[in-house]
Amino acid sequence: MLQDVTSDIYHLLHPKMVFFVTSIDKSGKPNVMTCAWATPVSEEPPIVIVCISKESYTAELIRQTKEFVINIPTKKLLKALWTCGKTSGRDTDKFRKAGLKIMDAKKVGPPAVAGCAGYIECKLWKTVDAGECHVFFGKVLSAYADEIYVEKGLWKGNAEIPLHLGGSRIVYFR
Ligand SMILES: Cc1cc2nc3c(=O)[nH]c(=O)nc-3n(C[C@H](O)[C@H](O)[C@H](O)COP(=O)(O)O)c2cc1C
Numbered sequence: 001m002l003q004d005v006t007s008d009i010y011h012l013l014h015p016k017m018v019f020f021v022t023s024i025d026k027s028g029k030p031n032v033m034t035c036a037w038a039t040p041v042s043e044e045p046p047i048v049i050v051c052i053s054k055e056s057y058t059a060e061l062i063r064q065t066k067e068f069v070i071n072i073p074t075k076k077l078l079k080a081l082w083t084c085g086k087t088s089g090r091d092t093d094k095f096r097k098a099g100l101k102i103m104d105a106k107k108v109g110p111p112a113v114a115g116c117a118g119y120i121e122c123k124l125w126k127t128v129d130a131g132e133c134h135v136f137f138g139k140v141l142s143a144y145a146d147e148i149y150v151e152k153g154l155w156k157g158n159a160e161i162p163l164h165l166g167g168s169r170i171v172y173f174r
Contacts, residue, residue, distance in 0.1 A: 008166070010037075010166075011165070011166040014036070014163075014164055014165050014166050015163035015164060015171055016036040016037065016038075016163060016164050017036070017038070017072065017161060017162075017163055017164075017173075018034060018035070018036040018073075018081055018162050018170070019034075019035060019036075019038070019070050019071055019072045019073060019116075020032050020033070020034060020070075020073060020077075020080075020081070020084060020100075020113045020116070021033050021050055021052070021058055021068050021069070021070060021071070022068065022069045022105075022111055022113060023058050023062050023065065023067070023068045023069075023110045024061060024065055024067070024109050024110045024111075025061055025064065025065065026064060026065060028109065030095065030102065030111050031057055031058060031061055031089030031094065032071075032084050032089070032094050032098070032100060032113060033052075033056060033057070033058040033084055033085065033094075034081045034082070034084045034085030035050055035051075035052065035058075035070075036164040037050065037051035037052075037133070038050045038051070038070065045139060045140075046139070046140035046143075047125060047137055047138065047139055047140065048070065048120060048122065048137075048138050048140060049135050049136065049137050049138070050068065050070065050136050050138065051130065051133040051134075051135050051136075052133055052134055053132055053133055053134075054132060054133060054134050055132070057088050057089040058089070059133075059136075061089075062124060062134075062136050063127070063134070065109060065110075066123065066124035067108040067109050067110055067121075067122065067123055067124065068108075068122050068124070068136065068138060069105050069108060069110050069111070069112050069119060069120065069121050069122065070119065070120040070122065070138075071112055071113040071116040071119055072116055072117050072118040072119070072120075072145075072161060073113070073115075073116050073117065073161070073162065074115075074116070074117050074149070074159040074160060074161060075159070075161075075162060075172055076115070077113075077115065077116070078162055078170065079098070080099065081162060083097055083098040084098055100113050100114070101113070101114035101115065102114065105119070105121050105142070106121060106141075106144070107121050107141040108121045108122070108123065108141060108142075116146075117145060117146050117148075117149040117150075117155075117159040117161060118143070118144070118145035118146070118149070119142075119143065119144055119145070120138075120140055120143045121140070121141045121142040121143070122136075122138025122139060122141065123138065123139045123141055124136055124138060124139075125138060125139040146159075155173065157173060157174045158174075159173075160172040160173065160174060161173045
């Protein structure tokens, strides 16, 4: 028998990789949030999208300074993922609260989160209004990953990258 899941429609498209998005304000102060809604949309040129609530501080900062970094964590950073997904940078220094270390990005202003398995640095190319979210299209300026976890550009599985199922449920890519 088929069950009606209309009110949970997006869960059918999970699990999704869950990662940190880093951004900065005009004075250079960084913020970090947890995000699961993202996908590549073009290879040539390389473009990815992140779907971010219009009300979040991150969306405000990306609209202002037009750059962001996708930071793909390992299982070790799971606790920080929840912290950065449950509090706002408007009133909290989440790097401090989550015990995250900052690392300079290579080509954009927002810093990266040290200790992640992979990084995608983006310059804002286009913004689309989609319900409660802004869909930010990022032109990829630089992408790199820890050689411990990748081989010929593919995840090896040993990073145990968190995948969000929905709610508080996480599974791991192995
Ligand atoms: C597992 C998980 C996944 C999330 N995915 C998204 C997402 O894809 N888009 C989004 O706008 N918020 C997402 N959130 C919620 C934001 O991380 C949350 O609203 C955060 O407080 C925003 O922080 P900011 O105001 O500092 O930008 C997610 C939270 C968690 C815990």
